[in-house]
Amino acid sequence: MSEPTIEALLAEGRTFPPSEEFRESSLVTDVDVYDEAERDWQGFWARQAQQLDWFEEWETVLEWDLPDAKWFSGGRINASYNCLDRHVIAGHGDQVAFHWEGEAGDTRTITYADLLDEVSRLANGLKSMGIGKGDRVAVYMGMVPELAVTLLACARIGAPHSVVFGGFTADSLRDRINDAEAKVLVTADGACRRGGTIALKEIADQALADCPSIEHVVMVRRTGQDVAFVEGRDVWYHDLVPQQSADCPPEPMDSEDLLYILYTSGTTGKPKGIMHTTGGYLTQCAWTHKYVFDLRPDTDVFWCTADIGWVTGHSYIVYGPLANRTTSVMYEGTPDYPDKDRFWRLIERYGVTILYTAPTAIRTFMKWGDEYPDRCDLSSLRLLGSVGEPINPEAWVWYWRHIGGERCPVVDTWWQTETGAIMISPLPGATTLKPGSATYPLPGIGADIVDEAGVPVGIPGGGYLVLTRPWPSMLRGIWGDPERYFKTYWNTYKGRYFAGDGAKRDEEGYYWLLGRVDDVMLVSGHNISTAEVEHALVGHHAVAEAAVVGKTDKVTGQAIAAFVILRAGNEPSEEFAKELRDHVAKNIGPIARPQSILFTDDLPKTRSGKIMRRLLRDVSEDHELGDTTTLADPGVVAGIKAKYLRDHPADEE
Numbered sequence: 001m002s003e004p005t006i007e008a009l010l011a012e013g014r015t016f017p018p019s020e021e022f023r024e025s026s027l028v029t030d031v032d033v034y035d036e037a038e039r040d041w042q043g044f045w046a047r048q049a050q051q052l053d054w055f056e057e058w059e060t061v062l063e064w065d066l067p068d069a070k071w072f073s074g075g076r077i078n079a080s081y082n083c084l085d086r087h088v089i090a091g092h093g094d095q096v097a098f099h100w101e102g103e104a105g106d107t108r109t110i111t112y113a114d115l116l117d118e119v120s121r122l123a124n125g126l127k128s129m130g131i132g133k134g135d136r137v138a139v140y141m142g143m144v145p146e147l148a149v150t151l152l153a154c155a156r157i158g159a160p161h162s163v164v165f166g167g168f169t170a171d172s173l174r175d176r177i178n179d180a181e182a183k184v185l186v187t188a189d190g191a192c193r194r195g196g197t198i199a200l201k202e203i204a205d206q207a208l209a210d211c212p213s214i215e216h217v218v219m220v221r222r223t224g225q226d227v228a229f230v231e232g233r234d235v236w237y238h239d240l241v242p243q244q245s246a247d248c249p250p251e252p253m254d255s256e257d258l259l260y261i262l263y264t265s266g267t268t269g270k271p272k273g274i275m276h277t278t279g280g281y282l283t284q285c286a287w288t289h290k291y292v293f294d295l296r297p298d299t300d301v302f303w304c305t306a307d308i309g310w311v312t313g314h315s316y317i318v319y320g321p322l323a324n325r326t327t328s329v330m331y332e333g334t335p336d337y338p339d340k341d342r343f344w345r346l347i348e349r350y351g352v353t354i355l356y357t358a359p360t361a362i363r364t365f366m367k368w369g370d371e372y373p374d375r376c377d378l379s380s381l382r383l384l385g386s387v388g389e390p391i392n393p394e395a396w397v398w399y400w401r402h403i404g405g406e407r408c409p410v411v412d413t414w415w416q417t418e419t420g421a422i423m424i425s426p427l428p429g430a431t432t433l434k435p436g437s438a439t440y441p442l443p444g445i446g447a448d449i450v451d452e453a454g455v456p457v458g459i460p461g462g463g464y465l466v467l468t469r470p471w472p473s474m475l476r477g478i479w480g481d482p483e484r485y486f487k488t489y490w491n492t493y494k495g496r497y498f499a500g501d502g503a504k505r506d507e508e509g510y511y512w513l514l515g516r517v518d519d520v521m522l523v524s525g526h527n528i529s530t531a532e533v534e535h536a537l538v539g540h541h542a543v544a545e546a547a548v549v550g551k552t553d554k555v556t557g558q559a560i561a562a563f564v565i566l567r568a569g570n571e572p573s574e575e576f577a578k579e580l581r582d583h584v585a586k587n588i589g590p591i592a593r594p595q596s597i598l599f600t601d602d603l604p605k606t607r608s609g610k611i612m613r614r615l616l617r618d619v620s621e622d623h624e625l626g627d628t629t630t631l632a633d634p635g636v637v638a639g640i641k642a643k644y645l646r647d648h649p650a651d652e653e
């Protein structure tokens, strides 16, 4: 293979300026755009908002009364109109919006005209069930085209959607439906997963036993499996949708009307319903999608491998790409079905030019071996993206070499459910890349790094990442909990948004993200709070107390390490550990299954009784124990550590 080796390349500190070839056709090739945006950042965003179609122009660009932002106030706009109608009106109805592929290899080609037709019919179907502006619609399904259709149908009539990832359990679904008081649930009989099926409707029915707000359930037939059918409440998608009129005028929404709620983990067990509104969100989704991915709508084939159940799918499968008239690939299944080359086969088949995936996936591909990408034709690719967690330089270079053929820039994009769209990222035609760095805040974005006291640390320096000014796609709050919104994000460092991430800047001002500093773990790019897993563990009858930390893991970024105190009368055992791990998976979802469980008699606590997870992290990472002076009983950690090392001899290497 190519020389030098990845190790040598990293050791020499190589940087990656955009190639002449890439620059020739790039949308942005110099850094003037940063200065332009800096001179008048509100004006900059206003110019980007003008790229959308508004029914009525806004009166003010920004009203900012911390922590409440209003972007493009008074403006009237509809997200579904911007994603569909305007392209069809402009003569692009026949352009493919989605090349969809099912896990079994079945395919559907959906044009913009097709999508507009089906979205309008479903929108009318929802209306016929009494859903209108402001009513919340819960969505729980796999990666089928109807999922994207549902989001857009909701947006069309002004009914905020609340998508619950199809891998979540009945309890998680129930809690989210109840928190948002959704009136309708759109789901499917089942979902296809690794050759088998997941019984979505059965899980939904369990949840719905305790969801008084739900009046109707719309069910897509996907797997054909048997399902219970509640007369008067349930309706098949294929009975509801085709009979509706394909004419559904888009609701002119206020720029600040709620587009959706999406739940994300917080530091307490209760998930936060992150609220996104319409005009600003769509502006930043569209702008970032166009410029970070250097998009050419007439020729590019874009593939974001995320699930629409996460924010990445909302912003970069649905809203951003469609607003920009992109042709996208949408894939239902896993990357190893039927074989570990499935992603590369998809790229080959559809001629994907831009691939956007996650470091955890990239590390998995590295583990599987080079032969899988090597046996496929990946020459259509011209740009690669990464999102979800810090990408380690080894994975970056492997991605660049084995997937990008050393010709595609890799854009590492930092953002959050809360930020709605990409915030820190290269512009691939203008930015010199450094493997592992998300480089700089995008034009118009204000970021900084501060110390514990909120004082900027300067360059170079490390500390906590903050955002220094409002941005169009920022969250507008936490559903039903304005106080938590203020406290979580705006109260730590006065006047600034606290992202919860550690970061440092090098001599050249490049940002290097360092992971979460709070008690949120990032497992395979998914946010899981320590508290959530601890709640699940102590929900087991035999568990007295539990503490959970994220431990560095080569593949998943972080893995969950649990420390458990059993109630008297229960003996620790392998089987018991397995039972507890399964218990958590059943309660929260397989993604939250702890990798290891250590039974202990004590947990390190401060005198005020707070578990010192920092010390447990040190134990699970086998670091020198940090400062133990505030510990009530310093002997406890040493005991746990001895035990942990006995159980995990491999970690000592």
Ligand code: WT7
Binding pocket: 264, 311, 312, 386, 387, 388, 389, 390, 391, 412, 413, 414, 415, 416, 417, 418, 438, 499, 500, 501, 513, 514, 515, 516, 522, 525, 526, 527
């Ligand atoms: C957290 C947000 C953004 C969609 C997927 C996750 C981490 C995300 C990066 C990146 C370093 C990253 C952060 C952030 N993160 N992208 N490129 N480099 N860290 O959304 O579930 O809201 O998680 O993911 O820790 O705070 P999320």
